[in-house]
Structure formats: structure tokens, C-alpha cells
Amino acid sequence: MNGVHDLGGMHGMGAIQEDKEEPVFHAPWEARAYAVTRAMGGWRMWSLDAARYQRELIAPVDYFQLSYYERWIAALMQLMLDRNLVTRTEIESGKPDQGTAMRSPALTADKVPMLIAKGVPARRDVAVTAHFQVGQHVRARNINPSGHTRLPRYTRGKLGTIEQDHGVFVFPDTNAHSLGEKPQHVYSVRFRARALWGEQAADQDSVYVDLWDDYLESA
Amino acid sequence: MTTGRREFLTAAITAAGTAVTPELSHAGVHHDHEHQVVPTDPALRVKALESLLVEKGLVDRAALDALIDTYEHKVGPRNGARVVARAWSDPAYKQRLLSNPDSAISELGYGGLQGEHMVVVENTSKVHNLVVCTLCSCYPWPVLGLPPVWYKSASYRSRAVIDPRGVLREFGLELKESVELRVWDSTAELRYLVLPERPANTEGLSEEPLAALVTRDAMIGVRKIATPLQGDRA
Numbered sequence: 001m002n003g004v005h006d007l008g009g010m011h012g013m014g015a016i017q018e019d020k021e022e023p024v025f026h027a028p029w030e031a032r033a034y035a036v037t038r039a040m041g042g043w044r045m046w047s048l049d050a051a052r053y054q055r056e057l058i059a060p061v062d063y064f065q066l067s068y069y070e071r072w073i074a075a076l077m078q079l080m081l082d083r084n085l086v087t088r089t090e091i092e093s094g095k096p097d098q099g100t101a102m103r104s105p106a107l108t109a110d111k112v113p114m115l116i117a118k119g120v121p122a123r124r125d126v127a128v129t130a131h132f133q134v135g136q137h138v139r140a141r142n143i144n145p146s147g148h149t150r151l152p153r154y155t156r157g158k159l160g161t162i163e164q165d166h167g168v169f170v171f172p173d174t175n176a177h178s179l180g181e182k183p184q185h186v187y188s189v190r191f192r193a194r195a196l197w198g199e200q201a202a203d204q205d206s207v208y209v210d211l212w213d214d215y216l217e218s219a
Numbered sequence: 220m221t222t223g224r225r226e227f228l229t230a231a232i233t234a235a236g237t238a239v240t241p242e243l244s245h246a247g248v249h250h251d252h253e254h255q256v257v258p259t260d261p262a263l264r265v266k267a268l269e270s271l272l273v274e275k276g277l278v279d280r281a282a283l284d285a286l287i288d289t290y291e292h293k294v295g296p297r298n299g300a301r302v303v304a305r306a307w308s309d310p311a312y313k314q315r316l317l318s319n320p321d322s323a324i325s326e327l328g329y330g331g332l333q334g335e336h337m338v339v340v341e342n343t344s345k346v347h348n349l350v351v352c353t354l355c356s357c358y359p360w361p362v363l364g365l366p367p368v369w370y371k372s373a374s375y376r377s378r379a380v381i382d383p384r385g386v387l388r389e390f391g392l393e394l395k396e397s398v399e400l401r402v403w404d405s406t407a408e409l410r411y412l413v414l415p416e417r418p419a420n421t422e423g424l425s426e427e428p429l430a431a432l433v434t435r436d437a438m439i440g441v442r443k444i445a446t447p448l449q450g451d452r453a
Contacts, residue, residue, distance in 0.1 A: 008353030008404065010377040016389050018369050024291045026368075029262040031291070032269055034365075035283035040272070042282075052355055068356070068371050070261050073268065085277060094267045095274070102276040109281035116289055119332040122408035150406045152353055154380060166336070166409055186407045188338075193400075197381055205400040207380050210407035 001053075001146050002153060004060040009154040009197070033069040037076050038115075042107030045083045048120065049176035053148035054079050122170045124183040131213050132187060136162045139219040140189070140211060148176035151215045159195050159219050163208065164188040171212055184213040295364035298329045299412060300433035302362055304426040307417045316414070317341060324362065334361035334410050340403060341414045342440070347398050348413045349387070349440035351379035352405040359410035363435055370439065380404060390441040413440040420446050 007013070025031040041051070054075035058066065066074065080086045090097055107115065132138055140155040150172050164187065171182040189211045193201035272278040302324055306313040316323040320337040324330055330337075337359060340348040352358065353376045358366040369375050378386050383402050387394055394400060403411045415437040421429060436442040 006354055007373055007377040008379075009381040010373075013373040013377045016369050016372065016374045016378075016386065018390075019367070022367050024295070024365055025287070027262065029265040031287040032283065033261070033265045034290075035286040036265070036269055036272060036278060038286055039278040039282050043277070055355070064373065067261070068368070073261065073265060077268070086271065086275070090271055090275075091268075094271055096271065100275060102274075104276055105279035105282065106277075107282045108279045109285045112282055112285040112289065115332065116286075116294070117331040119330070119335040121335040123336055150354060152404065152406060154353075166338075166407070169336075169408055186409070188409075193402075201381075202384060202396070202400065204398075205383065205402070207402045207404060209404045210409050212407070 001056055001148065002144055003056045004063050005056045006153050008152045030069045033073050037072050039105070039107045040076060040080065040085070042105075042111075042115070043085065044106070045085065046079050047170075047175050048122075049148055049170070049172040050178070051075060051079060052172075053176040056148065124168045124170060124181065126168055126183050128168045128184055130165055130185040132162045132165075132185070132216060132218070134162050134165060137219045138162055138187075138189060138216045140191075140209075141215055141217050143215070145173060147173060149173050149215075151211065152209065154196060155189075155191060155209055155211070158191055160189040160191040160209075162187045163190045166210065169212070171214065173212075173214070182214075186210050186212050187216070189216070290360075290365050294329075294361060296362075296433075296435035296438065297430070298327070298364075299359070299362035299435070299438045300430040301327055301426070302329070302412070303414060303433045303438065304430035306414055307421075307429055308426050313414075320412070329361045331361050333357070334359045336409050337362075337412060338403075338409050339412050339414050340401065342416045342443075344416070345397075345399060347387075347394055347400050347440065348411075349379060349383050349400065349402045350405065350411040350413060351376060351402060353377070353380055354404075354406060357405035357410060359412050362412050363438060367435075387441060390436065392442055413438050415444050418444045418446040420448075 025034065055071050058071055058074055063071065077091060081088065081091070087097055137159060138161070139159050140151060140157065142157040143151065166186045166188060168183045169186045171184055174180050174182045187210070188208050191207050191209060193205035193207060194203060196207060269278070269283070273280055302316065305327065306316050312323060316339050320339045321330060324337055342348055356366055356371040358370060375386065380402055383400055384394055405411060415433065418432065421432065432444055432447060434442060434444060437444045
């Protein structure tokens with residue numbers, strides 16, 4: 001979706017604010033928000049792509065006003081509501097509804113080290129034809145899907161070169177919407193900075209963007 | 220799908236209010252003006268949410284503690300620093316790291332969540348690399364831990380691709396005109412680690428003191444590693 005999360009190249013966001021003594025979490029609630037989100041992911045009722053899309057759906061004014069982990073919590077609540085893991089009355093009351101069966105947590109402490117060590121790989125070991133070869137000139141397609149996509153606006157319609165084929169990965173545009181993994185090749189595509197931004201960019205600079213087959217056409 | 224978002228955020232505030240401090244719920248329920256929907260106290264909301272999920276048996280408090288402990292105390296930029304120090308010390312390791320990063324990083328015992336598919340890019344006197352995620356906050360957790368706030372900020376995400384030299388200048392790094400700058404936007408599930416240049420004046424240092432020189436910011440690419448003074452040498 002053409003949302004405010006797609007920030008590459010925007011102006012007006014100000015200077016970078018750096019905190020040299022920054023802790024991992026700024027307050028205990030941030031740590032809890034982080035961990036609750038990960039633990040609920042353990043139910044496997046949504047993909048990482050779906051979770052990202054849910055955060056993109058946060059209204060623009062709220063997206064900038066909420067802090068990072070507030071956005072996580074806002075998205076998590078909606079994901080849980082949409083999949084009936086919690087009800088609105090439970091959210092409102094803070095208590096389980098009458099007669100709700102107690103479940104058994106999907107992610108228990110003993111499984112945490114394995115989750116962290118293994119991760120959730122997005123690469124798929126399937127034979128899929130690569131539509132582009134290293135060195136080939138390509139154009140990022142000018143598409144504007146209203147759903148989830150990982151094709152940044154600043155690349156659309158722009159010319160680049162395939163630098164590397166990373167192999168076959170789950171396709172976020174379908175996976176985020178439970179429309180299947182549609183595994184396909186992901187390439188490192190090199191865009192010359194001037195192809196993206198014009199003469200103001202340094203001639204020798206480039207931006208490398210990882211793009212799926214469906215985002216590209218030959219040029 | 221976007222309808223109900225404000226309603227939902229209101230519900231979120233109400234949850235915290237009712238569960239923890241009843242008087243706060245009114246702030247959420249009576250939202251005559253749009254801006255009042257912005258949550259009041261996230262600490263209360265998250266506490267209420269965690270209690271609800273624990274009561275429903277959806278999350279295990281000990282699992283939450285274990286996750287937090289991992290990223291507060293076990294997984295962080297010291298991991299990446301050890302990888303870099305090994306690459307500086309062992310040319311064969313460096314080759315493996317650049318050509319097969321997942322397996323080379325796992326030699327040191329690191330890998331997994333949000334670093335399943337790693338790419339290592341090498342800084343030289345002619346090439347400088349900078350990592351960003353313009354669309355969200357993708358970052359190589361196993362080697363760098365969780366990202367700092369500035370990395371996730373709208374400011375960094377918007378500017379790193381259009382004005383990377385200006386961004387570097389803000390971090391105190393004036394890149395020479397002749398140096399080629401490569402910006403890596405983490406749009407897919409590949410995660411990027413910058414292999415910084417080994418600073419001068421470090422000949423003969425073993426891996427441990429070398430690792431102590433390596434900073435998180437150098438492994439993102441916003442800074443270089445300072446040359447240690449003679450007195451700093453181990």
C-alpha cells in the first residue's frame with residue numbers, strides 16, 4: 001500500500017536524533033510489548049508479512065504519533081481480534097469472557113532458545129524459474145497495490161541492474177493476505193543513485209534493493 | 220480494513236483503563252476529538268494486555284522473561300564485533316564470511332531469528348556501505364541485537380536512500396568524493412552486516428582486543444572505527 005511507512009526519499013522528517021546511552025528497551029513496558037508480540041506470533045495464526053501489513057494500516061497521523069512499540073501493540077491487538085484470539089469485550093474489560101476455555105501457551109520458556117536459534121526462514125527450497133540473470137538490466141514495475149508490498153515507491157519505474165540472485169523466497173504480497181507463499185526469486189537490484197534522484201545525487205553512489213521476480217520487468 | 224482503527228485504538232486505551240485504573244477509561248471512551256484517541260499510557264495498556272493473555276493461557280510469562288533476557292543480555296552488537304574481529308584476523312574466515320555468511324556466522328555460534336539469511340558487505344578504501352530499512356525496521360538481530368531508535372526513525376529511513384552522504388555527515392563521517400557509497404535497503408528477508416575496515420595501528424592485536432574496537436554503528440555503516448592510540452593497544 002502507498003502508506004506513510006514507505007518513507008524512502010521523503011523530506012521533512014528532521015535531523016536524526018541519537019541517544020548515545022540508549023538501553024535495549026527504554027522502559028519495562030517496551031520489553032513486555034516486544035515479548036508479547038513475539039510470543040503471540042508463536043501461535044502461527046499470522047505471518048511476519050501479515051504483521052507488517054497490520055502496522056502499515058495504522059492511520060498516518062497515528063503512525064507518526066505512536067512510538068515504535070505502541071505501533072506493535074496496536075497491530076497485535078487488531079491481529080488477535082481479527083483471528084478471534086481475544087474479543088473486544090475482553091480488551092475492554094481486561095478479563096477473559098465468561099466461559100472461555102483456558103488455553104495452553106504456544107510459546108513456552110523452554111522453546112524460546114530454539115525459536116531464537118532457528119528463526120523463521122523465508123527461503124524456500126523449491127525449483128522456481130529465475131526470470132532474470134545477473135547483469136541484466138531491469139525496471140522496477142510501476143505497480144501500486146493497495147495491499148502489502150515490499151516494493152518501495154522510490155524504485156517504481158526506475159532502471160536498475162541485477163547484481164545477485166538470492167534464491168527463492170516467500171512472496172510478501174500474497175503471503176501477507178493468506179493468498180499463498182508464491183515462492184519466487186529475490187534479487188539484489190542495483191539502482192544508480194542518479195537514476196533514482198537525478199543530478200543531486202553523487203554519480204558514483206548506488207542504492208541496492210532486494211526485489212522479487214514479480215516486481216521486475218526486463219528493460 | 221482501515222475502518223475501525225480509531226475505534227480499536229480507543230478500545231486499547233479503555234482496556235488499560237478498566238483493568239488497571241478505572242478512571243482512565245473515561246479518557247478513552249469519550250473521544251470527541253480525533254487527537255484524544257492517541258493512547259495515554261502505554262505502560263498501563265501493555266500491562267493489562269499481558270495480564271489478559273496470561274489469564275487466557277495465550278502467553279507464558281516465563282517465555283516473555285526469557286525473550287527479554289536474551290535481547291537485553293545475550294544477543295547484541297558484541298556478537299557482530301566478534302565476527303568482524305575474526306574476519307580481520309583470519310583471511311580464510313573472511314572469505315567464508317563474504318561468500319557464505321550464514322554458515323560463517325554460525326561458526327561463532329550466532330544465527331537465527333531475523334538473521335536467517337545474512338549478507339555481509341565489505342568496506343574498503345574505495346567502497347563504503349550503509350544499511351537501512353526504509354519500509355520498517357529490518358535489522359540483523361543475531362549479530363547486532365535489536366535496533367536503536369534512530370535506525371527505526373522516520374528521519375533515518377527517509378534520508379538514508381536520498382541523502383546518504385548528508386546522513387553520514389550527521390554522524391560525523393565526511394565521505395570522500397572518490398569513495399563509492401552503496402546503500403542497502405533491507406526490503407526482503409536478507410539482513411545486512413557491514414564488515415568495517417580494520418583501523419590502522421592494530422597490527423598484532425588478537426581477536427579479543429580487536430572485537431573491543433568494533434562498534435555497532437560501524438557495522439551499520441554510519442561510522443568508521445577510530446584508530447586506537449598507541450596507549451590503547453593491548
